[in-house]
Amino acid sequence: MKIILVNDRGVTRTFGFGGLSKALLGLCLLSLPVGAFLAGVNLPVAESDVFDSRTAKAWGKALRKQREQIKEADREAREQLTALTVKLAEMQARLTRVDALGERLTTAAKLDEGEFQFGDTPAVGGPEDPAIAGASEMPYQPPEFLEVIGDLSDQIENRQMQLGTLETLLADRQLQEEQFIAGRPIASGWMSSRYGYRTDPFSGRRTWHSGLDFAGKNGSDVVSVAAGVVTWAEDRYGYGQLVEINHGNGYKTRYGHNSELKVKLGDVVKKGQVIALMGSSGRSTGPHVHFEVYKNNRPVDPASYIRRTGR
Structure with missing residues (x-):
């Protein structure tokens, strides 16, 4: 195969190609249409066609809505936390008053020391649950403030039981004292x-x-x-x-x-x-x-x- 090139002065030049050169030249000529086709496919998909102004506005609106939702959730969470804090303080105050009342009643009733301990944490105990003891993972741990509220509820329940028992004891003692015959039947004489x-x-x-x-x-x-x-x-x-x-x-x-x-x-x-x-x-x-x-x-x-x- 020969190729003849002619310049503007009329001078000619001839090139000859062997078998390998022919193959390479053919491959290059075939690749041109394929490249043009691929370029034609990719060119229409421009970034400006996907992220247009309407898409940007929609995304902006969605982001603003999400920000508002986050702010509202944060506000509600803070309100609930404040309410829980107030409730916790109220429960602690009630427990303090109950303890003080129990101590006064215990002293007034002249009960044996240690029979009613309103100021101490209730004694509890029991065997460990084998399922929990043998578990490979730690059990669920509730938030700290929930643990505090739970402890306070248990303490208040314990104090109420003690007060109920003390009230019954005092009522029985009062009844016995009222029925106990003593003293004179006259105010003066x-x-x-x-x-x-x-x-x-x-x-x-x-x-x-x-x-x-x-x-x-x-x-x-x-x-x-x-x-x-x-x-x-x-x-x-x-x-x-x-x-x-x-x-x-x-x-x-x-x-x-x-x-x-x-x-x-x-x-x-x-x-x-x-x-x-x-x-x-x-x-x-x-x-x-x-x-x-x-x-x-x-x-x-x-x-x-x-x-x-x-x-």
């Missing part, structure tokens, strides 16, 4: 006759006196020596105007010769409550109260009870 045999003031004979007599000013207060239920509140032969109170546990007391009754049948009375006014009704020589104590329906000497000072 003096003992004028003792329990046992004496000379009867009307017949002059030796007779049995089943109670104590307390003399005083006519119309002065007669008080209950213990809490109980009124089982008699009217006139009774020999006693005049009588009040009888059942104190439970087999005990009852009687208050006779009153001028006026301040309670009626079925009333619940407290220790020290005024139940009548001193008088001289019934078989009596002057203003006084005839006081009797019964144990299991048998009269006993009231002297041992009036000398009591309470439990």
Whole structure:
């Protein structure tokens, strides 16, 4: 194969190609259309055609919306955190007040030291869960503030249980103290006759006196020596105007010769409550109260009870 080139002066020049040169020249000529085709395919896909102004605006709008959503989520999270912080402070204040109340009640009740420990963290324990102990990965750990709230809730529940137990104990003790017969049945006056045999003031004979007599000013207060239920509140032969109170546990007391009754049948009375006014009704020589104590329906000497000072 030969190629003849002619310049502008009319001079010619001839080139001859061998087999290898022919092959290379043919390959180059064939590659030109392919390159032109590929160039034609790639040229229309320009960057300006994909990222145009409308796409940029849409992306900008989406980014602004996401920023607003992030700000709103951050604001809500801060509000919730503030609310949780306030709630946590409130729970801590409540726990402090409960502890203080429990300590005062424990001291006032004169309980054994260590029986109720309101200021200490509740003692807990138990075997470890084998599933957790043998796990290769650590179990889920909640956020710190959730742990604090959980601990406070447990402490408050524990304190409430202790206060409930203490309240029951104090109520039982208060009831026992109220039912405990002790003291004199008058607000003012003096003992004028003792329990046992004496000379009867009307017949002059030796007779049995089943109670104590307390003399005083006519119309002065007669008080209950213990809490109980009124089982008699009217006139009774020999006693005049009588009040009888059942104190439970087999005990009852009687208050006779009153001028006026301040309670009626079925009333619940407290220790020290005024139940009548001193008088001289019934078989009596002057203003006084005839006081009797019964144990299991048998009269006993009231002297041992009036000398009591309470439990």
